[in-house]
Amino acid sequence: MSGSRASLPAKPNVINPKRKSAMNELIDLRTDTVTRPTPEMLAAIQCASQGDDSRDGDATVQRLEALAAQRTGKEAGLYMPSGTMTNLVAVLAHTSRAGEVLLERGAHMLNTELGGLAAVAGVFYKAIPGTRGAMDEALLAESIRPMTRNNFGTALVCMETTHNGAGGAVLPLVHMQRVHVLAREHGVPVHTDGARLFNAAAALGVSVAEIARHTDSVCFCVSKGLSAPVGSVLCGPKPFIERARAFRRMVGGNMRQAGLIAAAGIVAIETMAQRLPEDHRRARALAEGLHAIDARLADPAMVETNIVRVSVAHSGRSAAQWSDAFREKGIAVSPADPRSLRFVTHRHIGDAEVSQAIKACAEVCADSR
Ligand SMILES: Cc1ncc(COP(=O)(O)O)c(C=O)c1O
Structure with a gap:
């Protein structure tokens, strides 16, 4: 077999599994690549x-x-x-x-x-x-x-x-x-x-x-x-x-x-493939929570997988301004375009994080009134 000697398992590679990401304190809903x-x-x-x-x-x-x-x-x-x-x-x-x-x-x-x-x-x-x-x-x-x-x-x-x-x-x-x-x-x-x-x-x-x-x-x-x-x-x-x-x-x-x-x-x-339905369920729950705050924000029926598009077009504020306001509440989200945000659920987003994101959204909406 080609390269069999070089491919033999070597000594264990040194990796620290406890190391945390810089975004660890934030609830990071920007993307599933995190x-x-x-x-x-x-x-x-x-x-x-x-x-x-x-x-x-x-x-x-x-x-x-x-x-x-x-x-x-x-x-x-x-x-x-x-x-x-x-x-x-x-x-x-x-x-x-x-x-x-x-x-x-x-x-x-x-x-x-x-x-x-x-x-x-x-x-x-x-x-x-x-x-x-x-x-x-x-x-x-x-x-x-x-x-x-x-x-x-x-x-x-x-x-x-x-x-x-x-x-x-x-x-x-x-x-x-x-x-x-x-x-x-x-x-x-x-x-x-x-x-x-x-x-x-x-x-x-x-x-x-x-x-x-x-x-x-x-x-x-x-x-x-x-x-x-x-x-x-x-x-x-x-x-x-x-x-x-x-x-x-x-x-x-x-x-x-x-x-x-x-x-x-x-x-x-x-x-990991078998746990993806959990992310989809939480994305739907997130959309339902945002919809309950203001139906213009999200339509749960549009959520098929782990991405929730949140429209802020009605608000008079840009997606970047909304994203900044969320970040102040400890929630990281991505502006998808000038009028909408993207929330993505993934393995580090549990039910508690979904609830916190919904609560933060309610506060951001209240602050802007
Ligand atoms: C649909 C789609 N295709 C391709 C890519 C590119 O992947 P990568 O960031 O690994 O280059 C992405 C990244 O988010 C994506 O969403």
């Missing part, structure tokens, strides 16, 4: 192999990639440092730096990944209007176009589930299936940004493979609600993943003793 590794992850890190993944391969990274491929029902997986990089590398590997990428207009890949699509992957993009993260299928069908002497044509269609900008909305499987079939009819591949794919599966009550069968490639993050410290895995057919491996190197994503972080990713997939 989740810290579990004791089981820290134990796995301490015993992980320390091969050089980009030279001879590392046994733990290979195990994580195989596990990710198996869970998503794809042939192969490729571990990378971030969700942004897995999306970028997927676009590079699918498009060969030419053509147009179609994606929903609120997509993370379009709005929050700093134009990597165009700036690095060299593709044009077209934003398709959508509802709750799902592209309008008629507009999508009209927008797919073949290569002609005057344009490169459509190179890739992308979906996102759960959809961050749409408040954690889950794409219906029938929608994903129809998009996949449509793209296939035109010979166009489909990539799905599944940063929170396990949340989508939990909300739908299906396996992640049931979702991933409606896309050619998919990525998911172990670093968000699944609580691992670092990483995202891109999954797809073997030849695609081999191309992606070269592009990962091109964008500087090759890692060395990555088994240390991959070990936590394995624990994340094996043990």
